[in-house]
Amino acid sequence: MYKIYNAISLIPEEEIELSALEQIARVSKHPYLDAPFIILPDVHAGEGATIGSVIPLINFISPSMIGYDIGCGIWCERLDFGHAPFDNISLARLEDFIRTNIPLGFNHRTTVDGIGDFVYKTGQRFISETFEINEKYNLNALLSLGTLGGGNHFIELTRGDDGFVYLLIHSGSRNIGHRIASEYMEKAKTTAEYTNGLIPTGLGGFSEGDDDYDNYYEEYLYATSFAHQNRNIMAKLIINYMAQEGLISGSLGWIDTPHNFLHVDIINSQIIHYKGAINAFDSAIVAGSMGTNSYIVQSTPEAQKIHWACSHGAGRRFSRKQAKEILSVDDFKRMVRDVYGCQTDQNHIDESPMAYKDIEYVMESQGKTIVIKTKLTPFFNIKG
Numbered sequence: 001m002y003k004i005y006n007a008i009s010l011i012p013e014e015e016i017e018l019s020a021l022e023q024i025a026r027v028s029k030h031p032y033l034d035a036p037f038i039i040l041p042d043v044h045a046g047e048g049a050t051i052g053s054v055i056p057l058i059n060f061i062s063p064s065m066i067g068y069d070i071g072c073g074i075w076c077e078r079l080d081f082g083h084a085p086f087d088n089i090s091l092a093r094l095e096d097f098i099r100t101n102i103p104l105g106f107n108h109r110t111t112v113d114g115i116g117d118f119v120y121k122t123g124q125r126f127i128s129e130t131f132e133i134n135e136k137y138n139l140n141a142l143l144s145l146g147t148l149g150g151g152n153h154f155i156e157l158t159r160g161d162d163g164f165v166y167l168l169i170h171s172g173s174r175n176i177g178h179r180i181a182s183e184y185m186e187k188a189k190t191t192a193e194y195t196n197g198l199i200p201t202g203l204g205g206f207s208e209g210d211d212d213y214d215n216y217y218e219e220y221l222y223a224t225s226f227a228h229q230n231r232n233i234m235a236k237l238i239i240n241y242m243a244q245e246g247l248i249s250g251s252l253g254w255i256d257t258p259h260n261f262l263h264v265d266i267i268n269s270q271i272i273h274y275k276g277a278i279n280a281f282d283s284a285i286v287a288g289s290m291g292t293n294s295y296i297v298q299s300t301p302e303a304q305k306i307h308w309a310c311s312h313g314a315g316r317r318f319s320r321k322q323a324k325e326i327l328s329v330d331d332f333k334r335m336v337r338d339v340y341g342c343q344t345d346q347n348h349i350d351e352s353p354m355a356y357k358d359i360e361y362v363m364e365s366q367g368k369t370i371v372i373k374t375k376l377t378p379f380f381n382i383k384g
């Protein structure tokens with residue numbers, strides 16, 4: 001491990017981009033930081049603080065240290081085999097089912113008419129359970145539950161080295177989390193500590209006891225609950241379809257791994273911000289980029305000193321703009337040729353594996369802090 005300012009990093013300073021190092025330096029000066037904070041191998045610059053970091057603050061919440069997609073994460077479900085094969089015909093039918101029944105990209109449902117009985121009942125139950133937490137987002141929630149989102153969000157089938165097939169879904173809190181984050185990032189800029197320059201640029205927030213500390217935390221809980229239910233609904237829709245088609249006979253269990261979230265450590269008065277990072281105390285999912293391996297992992301006792309932290313994925317190597325300017329569509333197609341469904345046109349080249357760091361390097365760089373339980377190799381992928 002390497003010391004960089006007030007952080008412990010799992011990779012050396014020379015392997016971190018300058019813009020990310022500048023953000024690490026700013027976080028190191030935060031007056032509420034309970035140093036050290038943790039820098040993971042998939043680190044890259046984000047909004048305010050780096051993606052791929054775990055930041056403990058003393059009784060203080062900073063919305064930018066979680067990011068816009070509150071509660072974003074990976075759903076992983078192990079599947080029991082059916083009698084029908086996963087061939088190109090069945091995968092084409094599965095793709096058609098997904099594109100017909102799960103809005104992708106920035107799309108969402110525009111009306112509750114025809115929303116589907118399962119989605120509607122689950123959505124109504126979610127709304128009734130969270131009504132007192134945050135009434136103002138409820139209609140949006142019902143129309144957005146069971147929708148994938150864009151960017152690096154995906155639905156994927158993989159083969160594990162344990163012999164099972166796994167369903168992976170990467171999605172988050174959709175526009176709800178973004179609205180909450182945007183609102184409170186702006187509010188954080190108006191606090192006295194921030195306007196007086198006591199808190200570094202882009203890292204404002206709220207102390208315990210502030211009204212907005214409680215207000216943000218309530219809405220944060222709403223967004224994380226929404227994100228979990230969103231992934232759950234998509235998984236159940238897909239699994240029910242595959243069971244009807246004979247591709248599987250059922251589910252053998254699931255893991256849901258968020259990577260933009262808070263952990264409240266009451267004993268140490270810490271609010272631990274996981275931004276593009278996972279807690280792998282229990283089994284958790286590290287997702288590779290399109291066409292590359294993903295992993296089921298678990299922390300070792302060595303990881304206790306880094307808050308059981310683990311990289312959430314490969315981490316971007318090039319920004320989306322850079323990727324579209326310098327990467328080749330032909331190389332993109334070659335790298336994902338064995339994965340059914342990958343969209344390999346210029347519009348999606350910013351999701352090429354070449355736009356990301358090498359997932360194998362990311363895993364190896366975590367040394368003795370994690371163990372790999374299962375390697376997952378993709379054979380079907382649908383992007384948002």
